[in-house]
Amino acid sequence: MKLKKKLYWDLIFRYIVFLIVAVVATALFLQGIIFVTLSTFSKHKDSIKNISEYLTKIEYDNRTKELKLFDDIGEKAWVEILKDNRVIFVKGEKLDEIMEYSQEELALIINDINDFMRTDNFSYEYIPFTGLDGEKYTLLLKEPLEKMIFTMGIINPYSIVGTDIEKEINRKAIFLLWIFLLSIIIIIVLFSRITSKKLIKPLKKLNKGVENVINGDYSIRLDYKASYEFEQMRDAFNYMTEKLENAEIENKKISESKKRLLLDISHDLRTPATTIQGYSEALYNDLVENEEDKRKYLSYIYEKSKLVTDLIDTLFKYSKLENSVYDLNREIYDISEFLRNVMISFYGEINEKEFKLDINVPDKKILFNFDKIELERALYNIIGNIIKYNPKHTILSISLLENNDNIHIIIGDNGVGISKNIRKNIFNALVRGDNTRKTDGGMGLGLSITKKIIELHGGNISVESEVGQGSKFFIDFKK
Ligand code: ADP
Numbered sequence: 001m002k003l004k005k006k007l008y009w010d011l012i013f014r015y016i017v018f019l020i021v022a023v024v025a026t027a028l029f030l031q032g033i034i035f036v037t038l039s040t041f042s043k044h045k046d047s048i049k050n051i052s053e054y055l056t057k058i059e060y061d062n063r064t065k066e067l068k069l070f071d072d073i074g075e076k077a078w079v080e081i082l083k084d085n086r087v088i089f090v091k092g093e094k095l096d097e098i099m100e101y102s103q104e105e106l107a108l109i110i111n112d113i114n115d116f117m118r119t120d121n122f123s124y125e126y127i128p129f130t131g132l133d134g135e136k137y138t139l140l141l142k143e144p145l146e147k148m149i150f151t152m153g154i155i156n157p158y159s160i161v162g163t164d165i166e167k168e169i170n171r172k173a174i175f176l177l178w179i180f181l182l183s184i185i186i187i188i189v190l191f192s193r194i195t196s197k198k199l200i201k202p203l204k205k206l207n208k209g210v211e212n213v214i215n216g217d218y219s220i221r222l223d224y225k226a227s228y229e230f231e232q233m234r235d236a237f238n239y240m241t242e243k244l245e246n247a248e249i250e251n252k253k254i255s256e257s258k259k260r261l262l263l264d265i266s267h268d269l270r271t272p273a274t275t276i277q278g279y280s281e282a283l284y285n286d287l288v289e290n291e292e293d294k295r296k297y298l299s300y301i302y303e304k305s306k307l308v309t310d311l312i313d314t315l316f317k318y319s320k321l322e323n324s325v326y327d328l329n330r331e332i333y334d335i336s337e338f339l340r341n342v343m344i345s346f347y348g349e350i351n352e353k354e355f356k357l358d359i360n361v362p363d364k365k366i367l368f369n370f371d372k373i374e375l376e377r378a379l380y381n382i383i384g385n386i387i388k389y390n391p392k393h394t395i396l397s398i399s400l401l402e403n404n405d406n407i408h409i410i411i412g413d414n415g416v417g418i419s420k421n422i423r424k425n426i427f428n429a430l431v432r433g434d435n436t437r438k439t440d441g442g443m444g445l446g447l448s449i450t451k452k453i454i455e456l457h458g459g460n461i462s463v464e465s466e467v468g469q470g471s472k473f474f475i476d477f478k479k
Helices: 007-043 102-108 164-214 230-282 293-323 337-345 347-352 372-389 434-438 446-456
Strands: 058-061 066-069 077-085 087-092 123-128 136-143 331-335 357-360 367-370 396-401 405-411 462-464 470-478
Touching: 007 164, 007 230, 058 123, 058 136, 066 077, 066 087, 087 337, 102 123, 164 230, 230 293, 293 446, 331 337, 337 347, 337 357, 337 367, 337 372, 337 396, 367 372, 372 396, 372 446, 446 462
Parallel strands: 357 396
Antiparallel strands: 058 066, 077 087, 077 136, 123 136, 331 367, 396 405, 405 470, 462 470
16 A cells, blocks of 8 residues: 655654754764864873873782882872772872772773763772782772863863863864854754745645636646645645636536527517517408408417417426426326326327327336426427427337336337437537427427426436437436
């Protein structure tokens, strides 16, 4: 599994790197201090005396308590002879009162790290030797530190206080301290810059994107690579702009279709209204004398006014379904019987056009919860179209199928088929075939109303059609 490059982990990684760099810088600084101190000491090593250099030979007689040292041990130094860690003999003026050493104290002295740890300001030299009686003894040479500057001045300042060595070490140490502080500041600045760059870069791009959106440009897409959270923001932003862009396109389409709707409606209403106006004017002005013609004109007026009413009804229905949350009046009913009744209501028109019927509706009850009036309207539009747009002797087929979950209604014909250029958008408002325009057909709202009603029932509608071979409408409902 690929670990997501989360900002959280990214920051943790950066802090760890920073910590390591800071620790390395501190270690280098300390190393530098030690180096400076030691190199200063070694530069001045002629002036630093190591006691052991003085002592070339030790002779000690335990019986007579006589100690011979063949070298000078210095003015304020004294010698202690230890046996089993206890002081058994002292030569010189002993400046402390220690008569017995613990093993730990001796260990510190032996390992020469006493100078760092001790607080007693003495320098020690530890020399084990064999006495004249053949016994093992230890010589401990002690001297106050003021003179014995073989000590780290920085750690034990008393030893080199006021000397040139102290001044030189301090000068170098302060110089190193400045370098250390400077490098820490540079590290902090660099670290902050790199981190902020990592954060600011995507934020800047996001900001730019938002500005574009505010200015109405939804075509912008962000493509930066950054931490997981910023990439999520990028994807969300791109998703949002895509949605906005689509909504804008959709809005444009809607406003265009509204314009078209208005144009088409005015045209559709104008034609019958003009006819009505012409005929009624002729009648009103007594231009029609023949009684039979009068009746013919009146029947034209009636037909055209019926057409106008139908058009207005359809339009009203469409805008109702389109603009409001439409409440269905559903009830559980046998859909097989419902379909048979729908077919019966078309009986007159089917007969008139000498259509053949192919009905596959099962005898058994299939219960479904639907709005009878609305579903009838939906199916009327499909069947009405089949009758309206197809020639005599066309076969009209209707089947009802069900399985555990779904109900399928298939309504089809073997007639003229739907032309390719409108097939894809047949369920959109105002889409209608050229044949429709020439006749007094609908406004291209029928199938969009049908689709809306079926979708309100939670169903789906699709069409398959081939010019010259007919059309098939598939309706699916979830039970
Ligand atoms: P209209 O009000 O024009 O009938 P519809 O939305 O009901 O609008 O139908 C859209 C167009 O689809 C019609 O104008 C017609 O050209 C075409 N059409 C629909 N059903 C059929 C069919 N069964 N056979 C051929 N053409 C059809």
